[in-house]
């Protein structure tokens with residue numbers, strides 16, 4: 001059922017009748033919060049106190065010298081509480097839940113980052129919390145499951161379908177339908193039925209509201225280009241938001257996986273493999289087969305392997321306001337290595353996708369031009385993936401020894 005439109009062609013809210021009232025109320029609350037300057041002031045205060053905002057805009061002097069072109073600036077979303085931009089969204093929605101007088105939050109999570117962020121928020125605000133996660137992801141992401149449970153959330157392993165993210169989203173909606181009066185669904189990215197895409201993009205706009213001031217202070221003008229990785233699209237929309245009406249070039253970088261020609265990737269807008277579809281309550285470009293079955297995706301970055309993408313980004317892509325590129329797993333590892341060595345900064349595997357494209361383009365720009373890379377998160381969470389990609393022998397020995405200790409019941 002189509003309850004409301006944000007864009008004529010993309011998005012919408014295809015929701016079951018039983019959620020109709022809840023969505024009317026949610027739209028009203030979001031509208032009221034956006035019209036009320038005190039909401040944003042309270043949000044900024046809380047983000048300053050709890051999540052180190054404003055995050056710095058770091059001049060990457062060594063990388064800039066290395067490439068000999070544009071001056072490269074990094075917007076440090078990794079310095080948020082819990083290590084990524086996800087804090088911006090969950091804390092903002094937490095304030096909204098408080099206003100609505102609800103006491104329970106639920107969320108979907110794939111790699112577990114949004115689940116941890118949401119469980120953290122629930123602990124701080126004193127909400128009950130359930131996190132829906134595909135059973136396969138529960139197996140793969142044990143460290144995040146561990147922290148969600150320690151933070152007091154109930155982690156529900158979803159055994160339906162392929163037992164991954166989209167199955168978790170379906171199950172979370174089922175919970176919401178049953179518990180609408182007490183519960184708010186904290187959607188994790190700028191996808192899903194309206195008003196979630198607009199709500200999440202608006203909360204994430206705190207990134208560009210800061211960076212536009214910071215870059216003007218540093219350079220006296222706007223940057224030439226801004227790069228951000230794109231999973232669902234929330235960090236990219238946050239990084240682009242305040243620049244949409246300027247002539248700053250905006251570049252979204254998707255997961256190229258093993259390469260676009262292999263089919264093993266998660267590039268929806270940078271490849272020709274996606275097509276329009278309606279699923280999970282909204283219309284967007286999905287990676288799906290001719291029967292509308294969602295395709296398997298692949299990326300070294302667990303946070304970028306979603307089959308859909310923000311309807312707002314699809315709209316901006318069609319209008320040619322945002323350009324889309326893809327970075328392969330191999331390119332991502334190289335960009336990560338270079339950034340660590342040159343700047344002492346460890347980007348998340350997701351964020352490293354944005355670095356790849358910026359590094360390709362920086363040499364052909366002038367030192368008069370500044371570019372911003374939105375570093376969505378920190379990479380120490382990725383130690384298992386990164387260490388095995390390096391095939392680091394001492395890491396392997398460490399894991400084997402730890403496993404042996406556990407097997408003997410030691411600590």
Ligand SMILES: *Cc1c(COP(=O)(O)O)cnc(C)c1O
Pocket residue numbers: 084085086113114188189190229230231232233234235236303304348350351376377378
């Ligand atoms: C979740 C995540 C992403 C992908 O989500 P978007 O909604 O596209 O921003 C990117 N980077 C990091 C570090 C993440 O945790």
